Structures are given as structure tokens and as C-alpha cells.
Amino acid sequence: MNALLAWLNSYQTELAALGTVSALMLLFTILATPWLVSLLPINYFRTGNRHPVLSGWTGVALSITRNIVGATFMLLGIVMFVLPGPGLVIFIMGLYLCEFPGKQRFLRALITRYPSILTSLNWIRAKSGKEQLLPPTDSP
Numbered sequence: 001m002n003a004l005l006a007w008l009n010s011y012q013t014e015l016a017a018l019g020t021v022s023a024l025m026l027l028f029t030i031l032a033t034p035w036l037v038s039l040l041p042i043n044y045f046r047t048g049n050r051h052p053v054l055s056g057w058t059g060v061a062l063s064i065t066r067n068i069v070g071a072t073f074m075l076l077g078i079v080m081f082v083l084p085g086p087g088l089v090i091f092i093m094g095l096y097l098c099e100f101p102g103k104q105r106f107l108r109a110l111i112t113r114y115p116s117i118l119t120s121l122n123w124i125r126a127k128s129g130k131e132q133l134l135p136p137t138d139s140p
Contacts (some may be wrong), residue, residue: 022083025076029090036093037121038128045118045136046095046113063099070097089120108136 006017077091095107111118115135122132 026084029076029080029086033086033089033092034124034128036096037089037124038130039122040125042095042131043134045108046134053084064067067099068099070094073097087116088117089124092117092121112136115132 069099071094073094075092075094077089077094080087080090091109092107094105110137116131118135125132
């Protein structure tokens with residue numbers, strides 16, 4: 001027991017920083033999740049929705065920014081599997097923002113296999129006064 005207390009005492013600053021980062025991620029998640037979930041069109045899991053493509057440097061910059069933000073959300077979602085926060089919902093929101101081949105097929109398979117994800121997303125949308133997301137109709 002003394003060894004554990006000594007170890008905790010020696011990493012007191014690092015543990016405090018980790019706790020602070022965890023609390024900030026939880027706060028960010030609580031604030032950003034309803035807004036992002038409300039942006040999804042109701043038929044998002046039924047159609048091959050793609051983000052609008054802009055041409056020129058603006059389009060490239062927007063695409064890069066979306067993928068960076070999406071990847072960040074995916075990483076935060078993975079971290080929240082073990083730290084406080086709705087990890088799976090944030091991970092899916094990161095997937096929504098990113099563009100990669102097979103994304104829609106993967107999301108439809110995820111929603112079909114785990115219906116509780118769609119239930120959670122629709123609960124958040126109901127709190128925001130938005131219509132429910134429609135479930136996928138085709139098999140993944």
C-alpha cells in the first residue's frame with residue numbers, strides 16, 4: 001500500500017493534468033454532442049449522404065479541416081470508452097465528419113448491429129426538438 005501511495009505522490013502533477021483533461025473532454029462532449037447530432041439529416045443512415053464538395057482551395061481546406069476534426073472526435077470517442085463520456089456517440093460523430101471509402105456501409109452495419117446507438121442518437125435529437133433518424137433499410 002505504501003508503494004502505491006508513493007507512486008501516486010510522485011505522479012501527482014501528471015494525474016492532476018489527466019483529471020483536468022478528462023473533465024474538459026466531458027464538458028466539451030456535453031456541449032457539442034447535441035448540436036452535432038441535430039445536424040444529421042433524418043435519412044442519414046438510409047442514403048449515401050455525402051458532404052457538399054466545394055472546389056478550389058476553400059474546398060480542400062474545408063475537407064482537410066472536417067477530416068481533422070472528425071479524426072479528433074474519433075480519438076476522443078476511443079478515449080471516452082475508458083474515461084467519462086459517451087464514447088460511442090462521439091466516435092460516430094467523428095465518423096460522420098470524416099470522409100473515407102466505405103464509410104456509409106460501415107455506419108449502416110454499426111447501426112444495424114447495435115440498435116441502441118440509434119436509440120441514443122434519437123433521444124438526443126428529441127431533446128433538441130428534431131425528428132428521429134430513420135433506421136437503415138438495407139442490410140450492410
